[in-house]
Amino acid sequence: MSVIALGTMAFDAIETPFGKIDKIVGGSATYVAYAASHLVKPVQQISIVGSDFPEEEMDELKSRGVQLTGVEIVPDQKSFFWSGKYHLDMNTRDTLVTDLNVLANFDPKVPEEYQGAEFLMLGNLMPKLQISVIKQLKKRPKLIVLDTMNFWMESALDDLKVVLKMIDVLLINDGEARQLSGEFSLVKAAKKILEMGPKYLIIKKGEHGALLFHENHVFFAPALPLEDVFDPTGAGDTFAGATKKSSSLQLTSYSLLNPS
Amino acid sequence: MSVIALGTMAFDAIETPFGKIDKIVGGSATYVAYAASHLVKPVQQISIVGSDFPEEEMDELKSRGVQLTGVEIVPDQKSFFWSGKYHLDMNTRDTLVTDLNVLANFDPKVPEEYQGAEFLMLGNLMPKLQISVIKQLKKRPKLIVLDTMNFWMESALDDLKVVLKMIDVLLINDGEARQLSGEFSLVKAAKKILEMGPKYLIIKKGEHGALLFHENHVFFAPALPLEDVFDPTGAGDTFAGATKKSSSLQLTSYSLLNPS
Numbered sequence: 001m002s003v004i005a006l007g008t009m010a011f012d013a014i015e016t017p018f019g020k021i022d023k024i025v026g027g028s029a030t031y032v033a034y035a036a037s038h039l040v041k042p043v044q045q046i047s048i049v050g051s052d053f054p055e056e057e058m059d060e061l062k063s064r065g066v067q068l069t070g071v072e073i074v075p076d077q078k079s080f081f082w083s084g085k086y087h088l089d090m091n092t093r094d095t096l097v098t099d100l101n102v103l104a105n106f107d108p109k110v111p112e113e114y115q116g117a118e119f120l121m122l123g124n125l126m127p128k129l130q131i132s133v134i135k136q137l138k139k140r141p142k143l144i145v146l147d148t149m150n151f152w153m154e155s156a157l158d159d160l161k162v163v164l165k166m167i168d169v170l171l172i173n174d175g176e177a178r179q180l181s182g183e184f185s186l187v188k189a190a191k192k193i194l195e196m197g198p199k200y201l202i203i204k205k206g207e208h209g210a211l212l213f214h215e216n217h218v219f220f221a222p223a224l225p226l227e228d229v230f231d232p233t234g235a236g237d238t239f240a241g242a243t244k245k246s247s248s249l250q251l252t253s254y255s256l257l258n259p260s
Numbered sequence: 261m262s263v264i265a266l267g268t269m270a271f272d273a274i275e276t277p278f279g280k281i282d283k284i285v286g287g288s289a290t291y292v293a294y295a296a297s298h299l300v301k302p303v304q305q306i307s308i309v310g311s312d313f314p315e316e317e318m319d320e321l322k323s324r325g326v327q328l329t330g331v332e333i334v335p336d337q338k339s340f341f342w343s344g345k346y347h348l349d350m351n352t353r354d355t356l357v358t359d360l361n362v363l364a365n366f367d368p369k370v371p372e373e374y375q376g377a378e379f380l381m382l383g384n385l386m387p388k389l390q391i392s393v394i395k396q397l398k399k400r401p402k403l404i405v406l407d408t409m410n411f412w413m414e415s416a417l418d419d420l421k422v423v424l425k426m427i428d429v430l431l432i433n434d435g436e437a438r439q440l441s442g443e444f445s446l447v448k449a450a451k452k453i454l455e456m457g458p459k460y461l462i463i464k465k466g467e468h469g470a471l472l473f474h475e476n477h478v479f480f481a482p483a484l485p486l487e488d489v490f491d492p493t494g495a496g497d498t499f500a501g502a503t504k505k506s507s508s509l510q511l512t513s514y515s516l517l518n519p520s
Contacts, residue, residue: 088444184348187487208468211485220482225471227447 003040005032007123009047013083028123031234035241037064044114046070048106050077069111074102091206110136122146127159145169147240165197173204263300265292267383269307273343288383291494295501297324304374306330308366310339329371334362351466370396382406387419405429425457433464
């Protein structure tokens with residue numbers, strides 16, 4: 001059982017009401033890989049980094065069963081960098097800096113040894129790169145999960161609409177579901193989004209848990225209430241990294257139309 | 261099996277992003293009674309109204325098994341009136357008008373026939389009136405549930421602290437839990453509030469469901485996602501009205517300290 005994980009491997013600078021750090025390893029594929037490695041082996045990573053990305057991080061990932069054949073290392077260039085500041089409720093944040101660096105010219109290549117993977121996790125990235133990876137696979141994985149964000153809805157909606165028709169599960173947060181559908185009610189939003197292609201829609205609500213929509217059913221998963229939340233960066237990616245496993249189970253669900 | 265319900269019976273004027281009404285029957289005890297009547301009979305109401313409160317509403321309540329012996333009708337005076345306006349997310353609202361009217365001189369009396377009730381639901385009202393009703397009961401009910409709000413935390417905190425020591429279950433929303441405890445984390449807030457007296461704390465999170473805290477356990481109940489939310493007024497009271505029943509069951513719960 002293997003999973004291909006596509007996404008960024010990056011450096012972040014993060015400020016929350018409880019702390020601040022100028023440089024820490026981040027990126028959607030990094031978080032996905034760490035989470036997925038608990039459930040599926042191997043995790044077959046596709047990403048791009050500069051020569052500044054730490055060797056120790058690569059070694060740590062390898063030790064957890066993450067294959068890095070598909071991670072391109074570009075000499076003398078910098079890794080993708082993102083900087084953000086969280087509001088007091090930790091559910092909303094402002095992006096301060098986005099330096100694409102190596103990501104600007106990323107053209108992901110699926111290594112031959114990755115062919116035949118059962119799961120594909122398309123981490124948050126340009127939709128056209130997500131499409132490219134799907135197209136390179138000779139055999140369609142049995143489950144394709146897509147993560148995306150408001151930025152791509154604003155800047156690459158046409159590509160996003162194309163990839164939505166190619167996937168099984170879409171993962172977005174409540175604000176993004178409202179933006180993508182133009183509906184405030186999440187139930188109405190889900191109906192519209194399911195018509196755009198995905199068979200399953202997972203709407204993440206941070207500390208309030210997540211809703212899974214499928215046909216006219218809804219399943220609710222609570223979030224474990226924590227005493228302290230220090231930094232939610234990568235929480236969505238980490239959740240996504242574990243989604244392949246739970247989505248492939250028969251989830252207990254109950255009908256929206258016939259609640260009982 | 262009987263439940264005593266204390267609270268307001270009132271008129272509301274409500275404005276939401278989806279509609280507006282100048283006068284509609286409301287009040288914490290009204291909503292509690294309608295909800296509780298589905299689960300427990302009789303509901304033994306304690307409240308106060310003016311001569312303007314509709315006879316038909318009283319008849320409707322009676323037809324559902326609600327006893328009104330404890331509802332004082334004050335001739336030539338007006339019922340309590342509340343007016344509020346909801347924000348777009350329907351989770352927050354501003355109070356526009358509060359006319360106490362008959363409520364200003366409310367001195368609740370427990371009718372003799374109400375003595376021996378198994379449950380006591382103290383709907384949102386001045387804490388000193390909630391205390392008065394508890395003290396009038398010759399035999400302590402097996403479960404006392406208290407609803408309150410931010411207004412009493414600001415204006416009658418000393419009385420509120422007294423009544424908190426006399427009850428079993430406290431029902432408040434997330435904002436009120438933060439205000440009462442001075443803690444932003446709901447887990448930390450719950451710990452502090454449980455030390456104030458209640459054995460169980462239910463934190464209501466509107467569309468995001470509710471958390472029940474007891475000792476070091478937490479139980480989560482999701483809210484059914486709705487296509488349309490027209491007016492959430494009384495939702496908390498209605499939830500409270502059904503709480504006595506579910507709280508007296510052995511709830512499946514899982515440990516915060518040992519999640520598995």
